[in-house]
Amino acid sequence: MSGSRLFRFPKPQWLNSANARTTGVYLSGALFSLGFFFFVDAASYSKSARNGSVYHVTFVDWIPGICSSLGMLVINSIDKSRLSADSFSYSGNSVAWKARLVLFLGFALLAGGLAGSVTVLVLKYVVKEVGFPTLWFGVANVIANALIMMSSAILWVAQNMEDEYTYNLAL
């Protein structure tokens, strides 16, 4: 295992404990919830009495968030061990190729969500030069998508952590 290591610094040992993995999963859920409610806050603020402007959160604002959440679902529902399945002889039918394709789609959805939220922020709010209470709709959208991306990254790392942990147990 140490012979196949790529980087000069080894992974710290505490990253392989089961506690760190559990904490990572909880943290991922918390971050997703935070991002989701940032956006729901913007959406309900646009409906509330405090919104004096003519701008409202419509379905267009929801699309990046939906893309990000779908991407997170796709990425984290793939079995990670299938990614290197081609290097073993017992797996035929090019499972790894399919897994990598689906994974690429997931990452594309995630990145597209973040890019789409910036697009909505610029095209719908910044170009029209609206002030801050209204600009919050776009900013909250970007924050929400960034948090969803961070949450899925943490969940990914936590699940890989678990693989390393069981591997160490097996040796």
Add this chain to the structure above:
Amino acid sequence: MTMAGLRTIIALSFVLAIGFLLVILSSALWQNYLPLLVVATYVVAPIPNWLCGRAATSDDFGAESHGVVDFGRWLTGFLVVMGMALPAMFAHCALISYPAMVMSITGGLLIYGTIITFTMFFQEDPDF
């Protein structure tokens, strides 16, 4: 030992009562019963962990069981933050006032802390 356990349970029930008092006051003082959703969220929050823990015990070393347990934990993390994010969102959107937000978040955290402490106490019992 039993006296300490009894005292802990009495203290916990007091904390639970104070939590419920805060949440109910935060909704009743303004005749606006939206903060009661916080109680519902925190009562629901430990349920995914229980369910997924039961679902995973059938095969301890399978690959799927980890996924189910992780999903339960993820959902718990989601619900705990939701309990804090909901009142903040209501207050920001002028559905409830800011003092109501502070009271309901404090009360919700007290309720959830009580539930977690109780489950920790009851999970230690079968070991003996």
